[in-house]
Amino acid sequence: MKLGKRLWLIILIKLFIIFVLIKVLFFPNHLKTNFKTDSERSAYILEQLTQTEER
Amino acid sequence: MENTDLLVDWSRAQFALTALYHWLFVPLTLGLTFIVAIMETIYVKTGNEWWKKTTKFWMGLLAINFAVGLATGIIMEFEFGTNWSNYSWIVGDIFGAPIAIEGLMAFFMESTFFAIMFFGWEKVSKRMHLTSTWLVALGSNLSALWILVANGWMQHPVGMKFNPDTARNEMDNFAEVFFNPNAVSKFLHTISSGYVLASLFVIAISSWYLIKKRDVLFAKRSILVASSFGLLTSIFLLASGDDSAFNVAQKQPMKLAAMEGLYNGESRAGIIFAGVLDVDKDIGDKKDPFYFSLEIPNALSFLGYHALDAFVPGVDDLVYGNEKHHVESVISKMEKGKIALQALTDYKRFKKEGNMVEAEKSRKLFEKYQSVMGYGYLEKPEDAVPSVPLIFYSFHIMVASGSWFLLLFILTLYFSMTNALADKKWLLWAGLMTLPMGYLAQECGWIVAEAGRQPWAIQDILPVGMATSNISTTSVQITFWLFAVLFTGLLIAEVKIMLTQINIGPKGEH
Numbered sequence: 001m002k003l004g005k006r007l008w009l010i011i012l013i014k015l016f017i018i019f020v021l022i023k024v025l026f027f028p029n030h031l032k033t034n035f036k037t038d039s040e041r042s043a044y045i046l047e048q049l050t051q052t053e054e055r
Numbered sequence: 056m057e058n059t060d061l062l063v064d065w066s067r068a069q070f071a072l073t074a075l076y077h078w079l080f081v082p083l084t085l086g087l088t089f090i091v092a093i094m095e096t097i098y099v100k101t102g103n104e105w106w107k108k109t110t111k112f113w114m115g116l117l118a119i120n121f122a123v124g125l126a127t128g129i130i131m132e133f134e135f136g137t138n139w140s141n142y143s144w145i146v147g148d149i150f151g152a153p154i155a156i157e158g159l160m161a162f163f164m165e166s167t168f169f170a171i172m173f174f175g176w177e178k179v180s181k182r183m184h185l186t187s188t189w190l191v192a193l194g195s196n197l198s199a200l201w202i203l204v205a206n207g208w209m210q211h212p213v214g215m216k217f218n219p220d221t222a223r224n225e226m227d228n229f230a231e232v233f234f235n236p237n238a239v240s241k242f243l244h245t246i247s248s249g250y251v252l253a254s255l256f257v258i259a260i261s262s263w264y265l266i267k268k269r270d271v272l273f274a275k276r277s278i279l280v281a282s283s284f285g286l287l288t289s290i291f292l293l294a295s296g297d298d299s300a301f302n303v304a305q306k307q308p309m310k311l312a313a314m315e316g317l318y319n320g321e322s323r324a325g326i327i328f329a330g331v332l333d334v335d336k337d338i339g340d341k342k343d344p345f346y347f348s349l350e351i352p353n354a355l356s357f358l359g360y361h362a363l364d365a366f367v368p369g370v371d372d373l374v375y376g377n378e379k380h381h382v383e384s385v386i387s388k389m390e391k392g393k394i395a396l397q398a399l400t401d402y403k404r405f406k407k408e409g410n411m412v413e414a415e416k417s418r419k420l421f422e423k424y425q426s427v428m429g430y431g432y433l434e435k436p437e438d439a440v441p442s443v444p445l446i447f448y449s450f451h452i453m454v455a456s457g458s459w460f461l462l463l464f465i466l467t468l469y470f471s472m473t474n475a476l477a478d479k480k481w482l483l484w485a486g487l488m489t490l491p492m493g494y495l496a497q498e499c500g501w502i503v504a505e506a507g508r509q510p511w512a513i514q515d516i517l518p519v520g521m522a523t524s525n526i527s528t529t530s531v532q533i534t535f536w537l538f539a540v541l542f543t544g545l546l547i548a549e550v551k552i553m554l555t556q557i558n559i560g561p562k563g564e565h
Binding site: 003004006007008010011014015017018019022023026027028029030031032038041042045046048049050 | 115122126129130136141143145173396403524525530533541556
């Protein structure tokens with residue numbers, strides 16, 4: 001089961017990189033981080049959708 | 056505006072990079088699980104230990120692909136939250152529900168039974184093991200089903216209503232989302248392409264063994280199974296491709312026009328068998344789009360509308376309109392889209408002022424034109440046209456490759472059945488060299504589907520420029536290169552481990 005052990009090692013290293021390094025350090029959820037409530041998020045998105053000239 | 060364009064371009068590039076790399080791993084898993092399940096079924100039916108060892112060899116390669124490719128798709132979900140937060144919010148539960156079902160049902164089912172399949176040979180009964188192998192095949196394909204239901208909705212949004220208070224699309228008909236013709240044809244076409252790739256994979260490796268004159272019986276029998284499976288699924292791939300093109304013609308005619316480099320619409324339109332596009336061709340300039348082309352007459356009319364004399368609108372017809380054939384112009388849709396956006400703005404304002412009568416009027420006006428609201432964001436009509444050369448060449452590479460695969464399966468099956476395959480060196484080399492073409496065709500298929508949908512994130516409703524988050528372009532650039540390194544590393548690891556296992560060969564098992 002040398003192959004099995006090697007594959008487990010790849011899986012663990014990869015999951016660490018994806019879920020710990022990439023997700024935490026580089027990929028915060030933009031709307032969850034910047035707004036507290038869903039109504040704030042809705043208002044922001046509506047503003048984005050209707051103020052096209054600023055984009 | 057330039058910075059926004061740069062941000063959109065890098066966000067798109069990053070998503071494309073992630074999706075294309077992810078798709079190097081997925082189709083092989085989709086198909087190889089079935090091939091392995093078929094081999095194990097032969098083992099259980101015949102009780103012949105030789106088939107058990109054959110199954111275990113291919114299962115080892117499947118495990119490598121599964122382990123290395125596992126969770127690479129999760130990164131796309133991170134990107135939805137970070138780079139495409141407007142999109143994520145607007146698609147709401149329509150996108151969220153299938154993705155959640157995929158994770159909770161299909162992926163966990165696949166992973167659980169994968170553990171039994173790979174590690175449980177001596178721990179569970181023969182029949183339990185075989186059931187687990189089939190459930191892995193079923194689970195991986197169910198995963199694809201839910202992802203493609205979500206993707207099909209982006210190509211043809213149905214079964215929802217946009218709520219102007221929450222700025223979200225709310226699902227009001229699950230069956231309509233699930234049975235969306237675009238999703239159904241996309242699912243069938245995608246999984247069958249995975250079966251074809253897996254068949255090519257088995258044929259390529261087995262051909263190498265035959266060229267090297269080693270593990271001859273193993274290679275011959277593997278090719279027999281793979282070419283039978285490949286031939287059947289290639290026919291299915293053709294049929295689902297026809298259905299897919301039919302749906303594209305109805306719902307995304309611009310994509311179809313780009314696929315064929317068709318600028319001026321025609322009745323009895325032909326399919327380009329081979330052609331080179333004029334690089335100086337512009338939309339509306341009436342120049343011949345090709346330096347040279349060979350055409351199959353009437354075929355595009357039949358493919359798109361199942362009628363030999365049907366009119367197929369070209370890029371120019373769709374952009375500028377064609378009254379004779381009732382083709383609405385992008386210009387007209389842009390006007391309607393702007394009315395929808397203004398009505399949405401007014402609804403928001405009247406509601407804030409407490410003027411509910413005017414708010415209701417605005418809401419009704421918005422609902423009248425919301426199906427084309429995305430056109431209101433376009434700056435000029437030509438912005439509704441995707442990159443024609445990219446779509447045209449990708450489509451034709453995919454179709455030409457698919458046709459060759461069908462021929463290859465016929466030849467390998469015929470010579471396998473007549474026991475003459477080992478002497479046909481040219482065919483063995485062709486079998487080996489075709490594998491990269493299989494991967495290329497897979498990637499081209501996705502380019503046609505996704506780049507052909509541009510400029511839309513959600514067809515006609517949300518252009519990609521409005522779907523992005525307002526984040527720093529630099530952070531997207533950094534993560535783009537981070538992913539490029541990570542995925543390239545994973546790909547190198549996969550190829551290296553696989554080559555080692557292939558070199559050891561089935562001897563370890565035989």
